[in-house]
Amino acid sequence: xxxxxxxxxxxxxxxxxxxxxxxxxxxxxxxxxxxxxxxxxxxxxxxxxxxxxxxxxxxxxxxxxxxxxxxxxxxxxxxxxxxxxxxxxxxxxxxxxxxxxxxxxxxxxxxxxxxxxxxxxxxxxxxxxxxxxxxxxxxxxxxxxxxxxxxxxxxxxxxxxxxxxxxxxxxxxxxxxxxxxxxxxxxxxxxxxxxxxxxxxxxxxxxxxxxxxxxxxxxxxxxxxxxxxxxxxxxxxxxxxxxxxxxxxxxxxxxxxxxxxxxxxxxxxxxxxxxxxxxx
Numbered sequence: 001x002x003x004x005x006x007x008x009x010x011x012x013x014x015x016x017x018x019x020x021x022x023x024x025x026x027x028x029x030x031x032x033x034x035x036x037x038x039x040x041x042x043x044x045x046x047x048x049x050x051x052x053x054x055x056x057x058x059x060x061x062x063x064x065x066x067x068x069x070x071x072x073x074x075x076x077x078x079x080x081x082x083x084x085x086x087x088x089x090x091x092x093x094x095x096x097x098x099x100x101x102x103x104x105x106x107x108x109x110x111x112x113x114x115x116x117x118x119x120x121x122x123x124x125x126x127x128x129x130x131x132x133x134x135x136x137x138x139x140x141x142x143x144x145x146x147x148x149x150x151x152x153x154x155x156x157x158x159x160x161x162x163x164x165x166x167x168x169x170x171x172x173x174x175x176x177x178x179x180x181x182x183x184x185x186x187x188x189x190x191x192x193x194x195x196x197x198x199x200x201x202x203x204x205x206x207x208x209x210x211x212x213x214x215x216x217x218x219x220x221x222x223x224x225x226x227x228x229x230x231x232x233x234x235x236x237x238x239x240x241x242x243x244x245x246x247x248x249x250x251x252x253x254x255x256x257x258x259x260x261x262x263x264x265x266x267x268x269x270x271x272x273x274x275x276x277x278x279x280x
């Protein structure tokens with residue numbers, strides 16, 4: 001019953017907010033032609049954010065995009081969401097909408113929807129209650145993280161074998177279009193099987209690799225264990241080992257190019273490094 005009441009309240013607030021006319025002109029915020037606040041986009045060395053102040057420019061709160069890191073891919077894969085925080089907001093209020101990009105007007109519109117803004121301006125008395133009723137991460141991100149948790153049981157898994165770490169060979173497959181490992185975009189993807197042992201004799205599958213090109217982050221090469229858990233990545237000359245939280249730059253490794261004629265060798269070299277690190 002409590003959840004139903006909350007849903008109905010949110011629906012009523014949304015309907016009310018949609019009837020309010022928001023206008024932002026030179027940083028001044030008007031609701032139904034009444035000046036209620038000031039908003040400014042702050043750009044500096046740190047993350048960009050919006051500062052919302054009252055009509056006297058006394059700080060009220062901030063709005064910013066925040067990125068939740070993947071449990072499997074770390075900082076290579078992030079889930080962006082937006083939130084209000086700081087100044088007169090004691091606790092963070094998450095914008096619980098997927099792909100709700102921020103602009104001066106949209107920052108105010110959502111604040112109207114949840115009831116912390118009106119033609120009377122900012123109402124800090126409601127922020128604590130709203131924050132307590134809002135998840136600390138949007139529902140859709142919690143669902144994604146739950147999906148990733150299913151793979152965590154395979155983290156650290158290594159296939160048993162009795163081969164020297166340099167006895168590694170790679171089987172490659174033709175490139176094709178596929179969904180990126182990092183987001184929902186379509187990329188060119190090429191898969192590899194990683195074996196340890198002799199090509200003509202005894203050998204065992206110890207992992208797999210996926211090369212992809214076409215994401216906003218450029219070319220990527222991922223190596224997975226046989227439980228489909230990523231153990232390392234190679235992007236923009238940076239080699240990452242996820243389990244060890246280790247990152248190596250160009251001067252710290254001798255991995256080659258991801259060009260078509262060298263890609264298979266790079267997969268092999270990357271696999272050997274991960275074996276020697278004890279994660280593959």
